[in-house]
Amino acid sequence: MGYLKEFFSRREDAAGRQEEKMREKNQEMAEVWSFYSSMKKPASQETIVAMLTEIQEIRGFISPECRALAAEAAGVKESVIDCIMKLYKSLKPAAYEHRITVCTGERCLSKENRKRQEERLENLKRRFGIQGVIPPEGALSADGTVLLETQNCLKHCRTAPNILLDGELTEYDSLPLFSAKDGNP
Ligand code: FES
Numbered sequence: 208m209g210y211l212k213e214f215f216s217r218r219e220d221a222a223g224r225q226e227e228k229m230r231e232k233n234q235e236m237a238e239v240w241s242f243y244s245s246m247k248k249p250a251s252q253e254t255i256v257a258m259l260t261e262i263q264e265i266r267g268f269i270s271p272e273c274r275a276l277a278a279e280a281a282g283v284k285e286s287v288i289d290c291i292m293k294l295y296k297s298l299k300p301a302a303y304e305h306r307i308t309v310c311t312g313e314r315c316l317s318k319e320n321r322k323r324q325e326e327r328l329e330n331l332k333r334r335f336g337i338q339g340v341i342p343p344e345g346a347l348s349a350d351g352t353v354l355l356e357t358q359n360c361l362k363h364c365r366t367a368p369n370i371l372l373d374g375e376l377t378e379y380d381s382l383p384l385f386s387a388k389d390g391n392p
Contacts, residue, residue, distance in 0.1 A: 235265045240280055248282025255281050255291055259298050268299040289344070293358070296374030301347055303354045307331060307382070308371040312360030315368040324368035327379050331355055 243250065243258045250258070258281065262273050269277070269292065278285040292298045296306060309328045316324055332338070336349030345356030361369050363376055370379050 232265055236262070239265070240276060243277075243280040250281035250283065252291060255283070255288065256295055256298075259288070259291065259295075263298060268302045270300075274300075296371070299354075300344060301354060302351065303347060304352045306345070306354045306356065306371075306373055308361065308374075309355070309357050310359075310361045310363075310367070310369040310371075311357045312364065312367075314360070314364040317367065320368040327368070327370065328357070 239258065239261050243254070246254060255277070258277055259269055262269050262277065266273065274288045274292070275285055278288045281288070292300055296308070299306070309324065309331065311324070311328075314320070328341075332341070332346075332355065335353050335355055337346045337355055341355060341357050345354045347354055361371060361376075363369050366376065370377055370382070372382060
Protein backbone atom coordinates (compact mmCIF):
# COMPACT_ATOMS: atom_id res chain seq x y z
CA MET A 208 0.00 0.00 0.00
CA GLY A 209 2.82 2.33 1.00
CA TYR A 210 4.47 1.79 -2.36
CA LEU A 211 1.26 2.52 -4.29
CA LYS A 212 0.61 5.64 -2.28
CA GLU A 213 4.10 6.91 -3.02
CA PHE A 214 3.77 6.02 -6.71
CA PHE A 215 0.52 8.01 -7.10
CA SER A 216 1.81 10.88 -5.05
CA ARG A 217 4.93 11.13 -7.28
CA ARG A 218 2.74 10.98 -10.38
CA GLU A 219 0.61 13.82 -9.06
CA ASP A 220 3.73 15.87 -8.30
CA ALA A 221 5.02 15.34 -11.84
CA ALA A 222 1.63 16.32 -13.33
CA GLY A 223 1.56 19.39 -11.08
CA ARG A 224 5.04 20.45 -12.22
CA GLN A 225 4.03 19.94 -15.84
CA GLU A 226 0.95 22.12 -15.39
CA GLU A 227 3.01 24.80 -13.70
CA LYS A 228 5.45 24.78 -16.63
CA MET A 229 2.57 25.11 -19.10
CA ARG A 230 1.14 28.02 -17.17
CA GLU A 231 4.53 29.76 -17.16
CA LYS A 232 4.94 29.24 -20.91
CA ASN A 233 1.44 30.56 -21.62
CA GLN A 234 2.18 33.58 -19.48
CA GLU A 235 5.43 34.20 -21.36
CA MET A 236 3.60 33.89 -24.69
CA ALA A 237 0.93 36.35 -23.53
CA GLU A 238 3.69 38.83 -22.67
CA VAL A 239 5.28 38.39 -26.11
CA TRP A 240 1.95 39.04 -27.90
CA SER A 241 1.17 42.02 -25.76
CA PHE A 242 4.64 43.57 -26.21
CA TYR A 243 4.83 43.15 -29.99
CA SER A 244 1.17 44.02 -30.63
CA SER A 245 1.74 47.40 -29.02
CA MET A 246 4.60 48.27 -31.39
CA LYS A 247 4.40 50.40 -34.54
CA LYS A 248 2.79 48.59 -37.49
CA PRO A 249 3.85 47.22 -39.84
CA ALA A 250 6.79 46.01 -37.79
CA SER A 251 10.28 46.02 -39.31
CA GLN A 252 11.92 42.78 -40.38
CA GLU A 253 14.31 43.07 -37.45
CA THR A 254 11.42 43.32 -34.99
CA ILE A 255 9.60 40.38 -36.57
CA VAL A 256 12.73 38.22 -36.35
CA ALA A 257 13.13 39.19 -32.68
CA MET A 258 9.49 38.24 -31.99
CA LEU A 259 9.78 34.90 -33.83
CA THR A 260 13.01 34.12 -31.98
CA GLU A 261 11.31 34.73 -28.64
CA ILE A 262 8.38 32.52 -29.63
CA GLN A 263 10.78 29.76 -30.59
CA GLU A 264 12.66 30.06 -27.31
CA ILE A 265 9.39 29.52 -25.45
CA ARG A 266 7.71 26.90 -27.65
CA GLY A 267 10.69 25.20 -29.28
CA PHE A 268 9.36 25.98 -32.77
CA ILE A 269 6.93 28.31 -34.54
CA SER A 270 3.64 26.57 -35.30
CA PRO A 271 1.18 27.70 -38.02
CA GLU A 272 -1.04 29.17 -35.25
CA CYS A 273 1.91 31.16 -33.88
CA ARG A 274 2.79 32.34 -37.40
CA ALA A 275 -0.77 33.66 -37.86
CA LEU A 276 -0.68 35.43 -34.48
CA ALA A 277 2.77 36.84 -35.22
CA ALA A 278 1.49 38.26 -38.52
CA GLU A 279 -1.40 39.91 -36.69
CA ALA A 280 0.86 41.33 -33.97
CA ALA A 281 3.29 42.67 -36.58
CA GLY A 282 0.55 44.03 -38.87
CA VAL A 283 1.80 42.09 -41.89
CA LYS A 284 0.49 39.28 -44.09
CA GLU A 285 1.28 35.70 -43.12
CA SER A 286 3.25 35.37 -46.37
CA VAL A 287 5.72 37.94 -44.96
CA ILE A 288 6.24 35.74 -41.90
CA ASP A 289 6.71 32.71 -44.18
CA CYS A 290 9.35 34.58 -46.24
CA ILE A 291 11.24 35.58 -43.09
CA MET A 292 11.08 31.99 -41.82
CA LYS A 293 12.60 30.84 -45.12
CA LEU A 294 15.32 33.45 -44.90
CA TYR A 295 16.33 32.75 -41.31
CA LYS A 296 17.18 29.07 -41.19
CA SER A 297 17.40 29.08 -37.39
CA LEU A 298 13.62 29.69 -37.19
CA LYS A 299 11.88 26.31 -37.09
CA PRO A 300 8.33 25.76 -38.40
CA ALA A 301 8.15 22.40 -36.61
CA ALA A 302 9.90 20.55 -33.80
CA TYR A 303 12.50 18.88 -36.02
CA GLU A 304 16.17 18.46 -35.10
CA HIS A 305 17.82 19.08 -38.49
CA ARG A 306 16.97 20.99 -41.63
CA ILE A 307 18.35 19.94 -45.00
CA THR A 308 18.05 22.39 -47.90
CA VAL A 309 18.65 21.14 -51.42
CA CYS A 310 19.31 23.85 -54.00
CA THR A 311 17.16 23.69 -57.11
CA GLY A 312 18.54 26.87 -58.65
CA GLU A 313 19.73 27.20 -62.23
CA ARG A 314 23.40 26.46 -61.57
CA CYS A 315 22.72 23.51 -59.27
CA LEU A 316 20.39 22.06 -61.87
CA SER A 317 22.58 22.94 -64.86
CA LYS A 318 23.19 20.33 -67.52
CA GLU A 319 26.26 18.98 -65.73
CA ASN A 320 24.75 19.00 -62.22
CA ARG A 321 21.06 18.20 -62.72
CA LYS A 322 21.26 14.40 -62.66
CA ARG A 323 23.43 14.34 -59.55
CA GLN A 324 21.38 16.88 -57.65
CA GLU A 325 18.04 15.28 -58.56
CA GLU A 326 19.32 11.87 -57.49
CA ARG A 327 20.50 13.31 -54.19
CA LEU A 328 17.07 14.79 -53.53
CA GLU A 329 15.34 11.52 -54.39
CA ASN A 330 17.71 9.58 -52.13
CA LEU A 331 17.09 11.97 -49.26
CA LYS A 332 13.32 11.68 -49.75
CA ARG A 333 13.58 7.91 -49.72
CA ARG A 334 15.86 7.95 -46.69
CA PHE A 335 13.42 10.10 -44.73
CA GLY A 336 10.21 8.45 -45.92
CA ILE A 337 8.99 11.51 -47.82
CA GLN A 338 6.80 11.04 -50.87
CA GLY A 339 5.74 13.32 -53.69
CA VAL A 340 6.81 16.85 -54.43
CA ILE A 341 8.40 18.81 -51.57
CA PRO A 342 6.02 21.69 -50.73
CA PRO A 343 7.36 25.27 -50.38
CA GLU A 344 7.40 24.98 -46.58
CA GLY A 345 9.42 21.75 -46.75
CA ALA A 346 8.46 18.20 -45.76
CA LEU A 347 9.08 16.45 -42.46
CA SER A 348 10.74 13.04 -42.30
CA ALA A 349 8.53 10.14 -41.24
CA ASP A 350 9.91 10.36 -37.69
CA GLY A 351 9.55 14.15 -37.56
CA THR A 352 13.24 14.77 -36.82
CA VAL A 353 14.31 16.20 -40.19
CA LEU A 354 12.84 18.93 -42.39
CA LEU A 355 13.76 18.49 -46.04
CA GLU A 356 13.25 21.50 -48.27
CA THR A 357 14.31 22.88 -51.62
CA GLN A 358 15.38 26.40 -52.40
CA ASN A 359 15.92 28.24 -55.64
CA CYS A 360 19.60 29.26 -55.33
CA LEU A 361 21.48 29.32 -52.06
CA LYS A 362 23.75 32.12 -53.33
CA HIS A 363 26.79 29.86 -53.47
CA CYS A 364 26.63 29.04 -57.17
CA ARG A 365 30.41 28.71 -57.49
CA THR A 366 30.30 25.45 -55.55
CA ALA A 367 27.18 24.05 -57.25
CA PRO A 368 25.45 21.65 -56.75
CA ASN A 369 24.81 22.69 -53.14
CA ILE A 370 23.10 21.39 -50.02
CA LEU A 371 22.75 23.03 -46.60
CA LEU A 372 22.60 21.22 -43.29
CA ASP A 373 21.09 23.45 -40.61
CA GLY A 374 21.90 26.51 -42.69
CA GLU A 375 25.56 25.57 -43.36
CA LEU A 376 26.94 24.45 -46.71
CA THR A 377 27.77 20.79 -46.45
CA GLU A 378 29.14 18.00 -48.56
CA TYR A 379 26.42 15.59 -49.52
CA ASP A 380 28.70 12.66 -48.73
CA SER A 381 29.24 13.91 -45.20
CA LEU A 382 25.58 14.42 -44.28
CA PRO A 383 25.58 12.70 -40.89
CA LEU A 384 21.97 11.64 -41.24
CA PHE A 385 22.49 9.87 -44.49
CA SER A 386 23.19 6.19 -44.47
CA ALA A 387 25.82 5.02 -46.99
CA LYS A 388 23.77 1.99 -47.92
CA ASP A 389 21.27 4.29 -49.65
CA GLY A 390 23.94 5.29 -52.15
CA ASN A 391 25.88 8.52 -52.61
CA PRO A 392 25.44 9.85 -56.15
S1 FES B 1 21.87 27.82 -58.07
FE1 FES B 1 22.43 26.64 -56.36
S2 FES B 1 23.56 27.98 -55.17
FE2 FES B 1 22.93 29.21 -56.82
